[in-house]
Amino acid sequence: MAVIIHVDFPHNDVWGKEMAVQMNELAQSINNEPGFIWKFWTESKKDEMAGGVYMFDSRENAEKYLKMHSERLAQFGYSNIRGKVFEINEELSAICKAPLQ
């Protein structure tokens, strides 16, 4: 059953189009991760944070990705990385028009 990952971390560097240029190759590569379905790339200049919301096909694949990605972010120099895997309540999400698989 599909799951959601939420990740965020303090960030105060590039934003928007500049981020899109820097991260283009990484974004392409995420499409090849086992069980990956989609990712919203998120950023908040107001709160000086960046992150992502992902859908994966299973908790197992999501947790493997989250571990690898958290280590990669730490290598990029990020700290205080917060990442959680959640099951989806499909009945309630369907009422609220969520784009379920």
Next chain:
Amino acid sequence: MAVIIHVDFPHNDVWGKEMAVQMNELAQSINNEPGFIWKFWTESKKDEMAGGVYMFDSRENAEKYLKMHSERLAQFGYSNIRGKVFEINEELSAICKAPLQ
């Protein structure tokens, strides 16, 4: 421009179908919030947390909703509610097949 809200909080009560019965009316009502587009209802028995990922049409509407919803959750007895509004990096999200509006 559409934004994402992420909310989560400690929860160790009902899950899944039982949650769906209890929260049905609230879920219906969220469809009427100004600027609301969709919500994933999320839950993690493993981490004893529940929450949501929302799309709203603007940061202004998202922040108004988040303030009201955080107060409502506190009235329900929840504490340590974490909620953040993020802009979407549309270029990177499109590469990663996110369901953009």
